Amino acid sequence: MRKTHLLLLTAVLFLSSCGGDYDAERMLYNVTRLHSQTLRSPVRAAEKDFDGALKDLKGVIDKYPAWSNAADLQLMLGELNSARGRVSAAAGEFEKVIVDYPDRHDVTVRAWYALGQLKENAGKIKEAVAEYEKIMDRYPTSEFGLQMPVYVADLYSRSGMKDKSKEAYENAFAGYKSIVETNPYSKIVSAVHPLMVITGSKLGRASQTAEYLLSFAAKYPKAFAAPQSLLEAAKIYSEALKNNARALEIFSRTVKEYGKSKYAGEAQLAIGNIYALKGDYAGAAAERDKVNKLFPKDGSLRAAAQFAVAVSYDKAGRWQEALPEYDKLRSEFPDKPVAMQVPLIIAGHYVKKNDKAGANRSFEEAVKYYKSLTDDKSADLVSLEAFELLAATYIMKEEYAAAVETLKAIRSKFPADKKSEFALFKIAMIYENNLKNKALAAETYKEFVKQYPAGSLSLSAVGRIRALEKRK
Known part of the structure; x- marks a missing residue:
């Protein structure tokens, strides 16, 4: 739900290539070319450069107020100010979005969320909630409205x-239940059920x-949403209630009753995983064969079953029997993330x-393999996975400087x-726990909070900053 400041330049460039008004697009394109460095890194830009970029971006809106992407650009002005720490200016831009573009619900909902974030970051919880409640009241079944x-x-x-x-969790569960019972055949229920699972867990009501x-x-x-509801129920029994017998029964029912649904494949795989975690290789192999037979075109599913x-x-x-199976996984599904872990x-x-000799030999092979995938200049998902695994390899080898790089x-x-967000937090952790560089750790945690104020790890970063400052 959070919009990172690193996306700002990409978003501006996207707006300059669509919208149906050539003159507006051309003007924005020229502005982004002129201020590309500032937009790429608004936090580090000089004050004069930042103000110049804002002025020229506003000029596009002033000249083409009816442009279909004007609302998006207005929201971006708020994001830029927020990235810079100009809270009052950011709030003004977000409020302008809400007032000037009431029909652009997809943009106004993000503006309300951004206003809530500004107040939340300032410790004004009551005021932040008031902004979030506006989203819940006006757009209850939107992506933001459901998650709020x-x-x-x-x-x-x-x-x-x-x-x-x-009280809020109780209200959330009741609200989700009401949406489901009002629209049982709607696709929106598929978005609501996972939220009910989260809320039920928070309330300690997994079984119910x-x-x-x-x-x-x-x-x-x-x-x-019927097959998904079965799958979610089975997962609760398996993961939260530790009742694998009941989980297997429901997973099997999902496959039997909804064999053509995408959830059937996930259920079939889950059955194999339960056997695998018990060390029941015969059961896991039997389920793999079922996956191969029932879902021959789903490479990711088949790779997971082989794993x-x-x-x-x-x-x-x-x-000695596991190793050939791992090798088979790698040879048959080389581009699947699960196979890349081998x-x-x-x-x-x-x-x-x-076995130090075996470990060193295997580590060197792993580094060579992952580097061969990261050497590719393309920034695809295979390359991203390889970078992550290369970092993990260096950490296991205790080569922490290489892991940071x-x-x-x-x-x-x-x-x-x-x-990318998680990578920055991991860098801070390595500085703190492995390289024992408290100053760099604190600096990196602060950078994390600045870049990802609403990130899932932001509070953890704040806690680490305080702990490090106490040790001075």
């Missing part, structure tokens, strides 16, 4: 307001939530066995990806 009830409850919880938090989902599938078997077989042998302590898994095995490469090549 849980977000508000989480906010109260993070702020130590336990009574408010419990699972039974509610099962009752939905029983009552509305032809509903779009489950390898894991089952590994868990049972039968490495070199690191093999190295990890030798580490556990305290690899994580920095992720941020450089994939600035708009969520994993």
Whole structure:
């Protein structure tokens, strides 16, 4: 839900290439070329350069107020000011979006959320919630509107307001239930069910939530969300309630009753995973064969099923049989993320066995393999996965400086990806815990909070900053 400042230049360039008004697009394109460096890094830009970029961007809106993308550009002005720490100016730009573009609901909802973020970051929880409630009241079934009830409850919880938090979770669950029962055959239920699972978990009602989902599938078997409700219920029994027997029953029912649904494949795979984690290699292999037969064109699903077989042998302590299965996974599905993990898994095995020679040999093979994938100039998902695994390899080898450089490469090549955010936090952790450089750790945590004020790890970063400052 958070919009990162690293996306600003990309977003501006996108607006300059669409919208149906050539003159407006051309003007914006020229502005972005002139101020590309400032827009790429608004936090570090000189004051004069930043003000110049804002002035020229506003000029586009002033000259073409009826342009279809004017609202998006207005929102971006708020984002730029927010990135710079100009809270009052940012709030003014966001409020202007709401007033000037009331019919652009997709943009106004983001403006309200951004206003809430500004107030939340200032510690004004009550005022922040008031902004979030505007989204809930006006756009209850939008993406933001659906997520806001849980977000508000989480906010109260993070702020130590336990009574408010419990009440908010109760209201969220009741609200989601009302949406489901009002629109049982709507696709929106597919977005609501996972939120009900989260809310039920927060309230300590995993069992009741699972039974509610099962009752939905029983009552509305032809509903779009019926197979998903079964799958979610089975996951609760497996992961939260640790009742694999009941989970297997529901997963099997999902496959039997909704074999053509995309959820059937996930359910079939989940059955194999349960067997794998028990070390039941015969059961895992049987389920893999079912996946191959039922879903021959789904490479990712088949790769995951093959991985489950390898894991089952590994868990049972039968490495000599696990290794060929891992090799088969890698040879048959080389571009799948689960297969790319194999070199690191093999190295990890030798580490556990305290086989230094085997571990060193495997680590070197892993580094060579992952580097061969990251050398490609294209910034695709395979390359991103390889960078992550290369960083993990360096960490396991205790080559922390190399790990930091690899994580920095992720941020450089994939600035708009969520994993870039996690990479920055990981860098700070390495500085703190492994390289023992408290100053660099604190500086990096502060950079994290500045760039991702609403990120899932922001509070953790603030906590680490305070802890490091106490040690001075």
